[in-house]
Amino acid sequence: MRLWKAVALLNLALGIGLLVGYLWWGREATRLRRETTVTIQAGAAGLEEREWTARGVVRSVIPEINVLVLTHEDIPGFMPSMTMGFRAANPQLYAGLQVGDVIRFTLKGVPPNVTIVAITKEGKT
Amino acid sequence: MTALGLCARWAHLGAGVFLVGTFAFLLLAGRSDRLTVVAWERTLTRWTRWAAGLLLLSGLLSLSYQAAVVTGHPGDALSAATMLRLLGATQFGTVWLLRHGLLFLLAGLILFRDREESGWDWAAFRGEGLLLGGTGLGLLAWAGHAAAVEPGGLAAAGADALHLLAVGVWLGGLLPFALLLRAAGQEEGADARPFAVLAARSFSQMSLVAVLVVAATGIWNAWNQIGNVASLLGTRYGNLLLLKLGLFLPIIALAAVNRLRLLPALSGEAETVGRPAMRRLASFVALEFALGAAILAVVILMTVTPPGRHTQPWWPLPFRLAYPPPHDVAGAGTRLLVGSQVALVGVLGVVAGWFLGWRRRLVVSVAAAVLVAGLGVALPPLTVEAYPTTYRRSAVPYQAASIADGRTIFATHCAACHGRTAEGDGPEATGLRRRPANLTEPHVGQHTAGDILWWLTHGIPKSGMPGFGDRLSEAERWDVVNFLRALSAAGRARKLTEVVEPDRPWLAAPDVTYAVGPGAPRSLKDFRGRRVVLLVLFTLPESRPRLGQLARNYDILQTMGAEVLAVPTDGGDQIISRLGAWPRILFPVVTDGAKETVAAYSLFQPAAWIRTPAHVEYLIDRQGYLRARWTPDSGGWAEVSGLLAEIQQLNQETITGPPAEEHVH
Numbered sequence: 145m146r147l148w149k150a151v152a153l154l155n156l157a158l159g160i161g162l163l164v165g166y167l168w169w170g171r172e173a174t175r176l177r178r179e180t181t182v183t184i185q186a187g188a189a190g191l192e193e194r195e196w197t198a199r200g201v202v203r204s205v206i207p208e209i210n211v212l213v214l215t216h217e218d219i220p221g222f223m224p225s226m227t228m229g230f231r232a233a234n235p236q237l238y239a240g241l242q243v244g245d246v247i248r249f250t251l252k253g254v255p256p257n258v259t260i261v262a263i264t265k266e267g268k269t
Numbered sequence: 270m271t272a273l274g275l276c277a278r279w280a281h282l283g284a285g286v287f288l289v290g291t292f293a294f295l296l297l298a299g300r301s302d303r304l305t306v307v308a309w310e311r312t313l314t315r316w317t318r319w320a321a322g323l324l325l326l327s328g329l330l331s332l333s334y335q336a337a338v339v340t341g342h343p344g345d346a347l348s349a350a351t352m353l354r355l356l357g358a359t360q361f362g363t364v365w366l367l368r369h370g371l372l373f374l375l376a377g378l379i380l381f382r383d384r385e386e387s388g389w390d391w392a393a394f395r396g397e398g399l400l401l402g403g404t405g406l407g408l409l410a411w412a413g414h415a416a417a418v419e420p421g422g423l424a425a426a427g428a429d430a431l432h433l434l435a436v437g438v439w440l441g442g443l444l445p446f447a448l449l450l451r452a453a454g455q456e457e458g459a460d461a462r463p464f465a466v467l468a469a470r471s472f473s474q475m476s477l478v479a480v481l482v483v484a485a486t487g488i489w490n491a492w493n494q495i496g497n498v499a500s501l502l503g504t505r506y507g508n509l510l511l512l513k514l515g516l517f518l519p520i521i522a523l524a525a526v527n528r529l530r531l532l533p534a535l536s537g538e539a540e541t542v543g544r545p546a547m548r549r550l551a552s553f554v555a556l557e558f559a560l561g562a563a564i565l566a567v568v569i570l571m572t573v574t575p576p577g578r579h580t581q582p583w584w585p586l587p588f589r590l591a592y593p594p595p596h597d598v599a600g601a602g603t604r605l606l607v608g609s610q611v612a613l614v615g616v617l618g619v620v621a622g623w624f625l626g627w628r629r630r631l632v633v634s635v636a637a638a639v640l641v642a643g644l645g646v647a648l649p650p651l652t653v654e655a656y657p658t659t660y661r662r663s664a665v666p667y668q669a670a671s672i673a674d675g676r677t678i679f680a681t682h683c684a685a686c687h688g689r690t691a692e693g694d695g696p697e698a699t700g701l702r703r704r705p706a707n708l709t710e711p712h713v714g715q716h717t718a719g720d721i722l723w724w725l726t727h728g729i730p731k732s733g734m735p736g737f738g739d740r741l742s743e744a745e746r747w748d749v750v751n752f753l754r755a756l757s758a759a760g761r762a763r764k765l766t767e768v769v770e771p772d773r774p775w776l777a778a779p780d781v782t783y784a785v786g787p788g789a790p791r792s793l794k795d796f797r798g799r800r801v802v803l804l805v806l807f808t809l810p811e812s813r814p815r816l817g818q819l820a821r822n823y824d825i826l827q828t829m830g831a832e833v834l835a836v837p838t839d840g841g842d843q844i845i846s847r848l849g850a851w852p853r854i855l856f857p858v859v860t861d862g863a864k865e866t867v868a869a870y871s872l873f874q875p876a877a878w879i880r881t882p883a884h885v886e887y888l889i890d891r892q893g894y895l896r897a898r899w900t901p902d903s904g905g906w907a908e909v910s911g912l913l914a915e916i917q918q919l920n921q922e923t924i925t926g927p928p929a930e931e932h933v934h
Contacts, residue, residue: 147385148393154374155397201786201845201860204853213855217787225789227855244846246786269786269845269860 195252195261196222201269202245203227205238212238212260214249222255232260244269270343274334279569281327283562284320285406288375289434290441291317292398297442297475298449298468300391305461309452313445314382317398321376328369335361364412368405375401406437414576418493425493432486439479440565443558446472450551454544465547466535473528480524494576499660503582506574513567520560523553582660584719589655590648591715601650608647615640658726661719665747667754668780673868675752678745682737691756703732714757721750755779755872762873765898767905769918774894777929778804778887779869783834783862786845790861793834794893797928801831801919802889803912806867808838809847812884815901817852822909831916835859836866838881873898888912890919893929 200216206229215227230251232238237260241247246269250262291313301307336355337346345351356362378397385391407430415429416422446468452458453465491501491510501507527550534546618636622629665671679691686705688695693707706713713721725746728736737746758776765776781793781804796802803826807816819826819833826833833856837844841860848854859866867881873895874882886906888897897915899906906912 146387146390147382148387148389151378151393151397154378155400199787201788203845203855204850206853213853215785215788215857218789225791227785227788227857242846243848243850244843268843269841 193252193254194221195250196220196258197248197250199246199248199266202241202243202247204229204243205241207235207238210235212241212249214247216249219251222251230258230260232263237261237263241265270334270337270346274331274337274346275569275573277327277330277334278572279566280323281331282409282565282569284324284327285372285402285409286437286441286565287320287444288317288324288402288441289399289406289437290439290443291320291445292395292402293438293475294442294445294468294472296392296395296399297471298464300388301461301464303460303464305452305458306449306464309445309449309461312448314379317379321372321379324372325369325376328365328372332356332365360416361412364408368408371401371405371408375405403434403437407431407434409433413572414494415490425490428486428489428493432483432490435479435482435486439476439483440558440561442472442476443554443561447551447554447558450547450554454547454551456544459539462539462543462547469532469535469550473532476524477528480521494578496578497660499582499584500577500580502586503584503657503660504577504580506571506577506580507582509567509571509574510577513564513571516560516564516567520557520564523557523560527553581662583657584655584659585657586655588652589659590651591653592651604650605647608643608645610643612640612643612647615643656720656723658719658723659717661722663718663747663750665744665751666780667751667777668782669869670782670862670865671748671751672755672779672872673865674745675748675750675755676868676872678741678749679752682740683749686734701733705732705734708753708756709760711757711760713753714761718747718750718754721753722746725749751779755869759872762895762898763875765873765895767897767899767903767911767915769888769896769915771918772922774890774892774896774929776873776895778889778893778895780893781834781862781866781869783836783857783859783866785857786860791857793889796832796889796891797893798891798924799830801829801891801916803831803833803916804866804870804887804889805833805835806838806870806882806885806887807835808883809844813848815884816848816854818909820852820854820856823856825909825913826916829913829916830920832856836863836870838863838867838871838883840864874900886912888915888919890922892924 196219198216198219200214202212203215204213206213210232211229212232213227213229216225218225230249241263246266248264248266249260251258252261253259295310295313332352332355333346336348336351337343339355339359340351356366375398378394378401382394385394410416410426410429410433413426413429415425418425449461449465449468453461495501495504495507495510501510531546531550531553534542535550537543537546615636615638618639619633622632622636625632679687680689684691684695685697686695686701687693687708688698688705691708693705695705698705724734725741726736726738728734741749762776778793782790783792784790793802793804803819805812805816805819816835823833835854835856835858837859841858841863844860844863845858848858870887871881871885873887874885882900884901886899887895888899890896896919899912901907904911906915
């Protein structure tokens, strides 16, 4: 075979290889992005009932609407550390709690509808 | 081991450059059936076979060396498992596989080269050799420092690839060029002379372009990897670059002689002018190639040296230039003006003299003397004493905790002479030859952090200032540097009021790390680019009404894009309980990190040395600058609407300029 024909074939093969590689890369990137989104969504909003336990400090008790405002540590698989209000399952849970108390609390429910179902007092801040 | 690995890399780079250059030169020189030319091409073909073999072998050796480097065990140089992991799981591996696939094809092309029956075959062989070799060489950029540049790694690696290609075409072409000239310069090579002269002309044109590309991409690379004069002069990477330039300049000088003197002489009368010129050109070109090979060796050393931008520079000179003139030298401004104008005349004279041609040497040397004289007048007032650590970057960020530690260290070690308030009036100061420096004056801010570190470490011999290098760790000395920076900033902070100066950020806010209860630690920097922060230093019980007022308006403040961060001046012990239940305080109240924050930020309050202020509020913009300060005895923000107006002012600013730097400069 003549050299130039062989070279032309080789370059054709390289070009096709480049194209296939580029397309594969594009598909792979899209797939990974989709998987990441799905994983994040699954992590943030699972459909079944779940339970978390974390520590927090009481910032406010609002019995009128049955809400405790807590500054809590990271709740793995649910939310990072922040200050927010949580509904309590019943008023007895927060009876005797004061602003500044450090508590360990248990959240239960289907996100985002979760309620505090248990509280133990650990100290004061 | 290391030497062997570096030699392998050098051989790899050299062989790659040679192959690219040879194929480019063969294409450029064109076809000829003269006997001498055919013999020259045959020699080159034989050399390319060796080069291709060397390329693959040294590639394997480099892989094995890299395996030993990444694991740190010399034994892993022969471990197949490590090499497989290196190939499969790293960018180095991907690039290596791609490149060696191409180089393998190139070796096959060279080894199984068939007879060339037509012009098509001729061009296909050389073109393909250039294509495969060039891609293989250019891809090296993605396995080097350039690919790690952030941001803009693609542009940096692209420029580096272009650099490699241009070097390949030019430097690699020098060897076949020298061989051709030597063959054609002999008496029996006369049949190849016209071919050689034409080839020399086209190669000269092409290498001019290639050298310009090399210079441009080289400057761009140097900017990416080094970035400033201190790193160029003061780091190993920078010094290697200077060495590289030092080898490059004689090549340029040789190339200029070749192009301006020898090239026109080539077509002269054969016996007396043409052939001697050709032989001399051959040896000069060979010399250029040898220097080029030395440059490649330096480049290999640079590949295993961390780039200057990422290492601490060690300033080699006893002085540096600073603008504006730091000392009050009499007439510094006038000298600068006059000197720079004289120097400018000198520059113009050099350029004009060069192009005019009339008594060139005389005009140029006089103009150069004028230039030197001008610089001699202008520069001396700008020089400042400098130390090896002058351009050190702080190892400890400009943070409240560091400033607080520095403040404690200052009270223990420095206050005896410099005074409790750092004004240079300590009890021990009276016995000294020179009065200790008043560290609250603005001059402190004009020294680099590295200067102050040097004085702290080694003392100032003539003044009686002792060195603390053996008493304080380096981190502690940086703490003192951060404290002094805060102190200098505190002097300027006296000008802060409760009114935001529109578009004029000038006082960097030290970063603060804090925690609220069991929550994760956070820092002030987390709010960069997102929220304006109202930092409140408060004392109970006086501050309780104000905190309640802020709490009632917390939702409005949040809507305006502001966050409130309350820091108790008496430490965070049970602070949330002590604040009580009503009115509800839902903004972050610092329980951990309060003491450090207060120690640093109370400096920015006038007369803070005498007592910690009971209540003070700072407004910090989205770029991390302190913009306003309020205390209850001034009216201003007593009504929350006054505070909201200032936040609104900050919200209206278009964010320009850099964020406040956390390192001292």
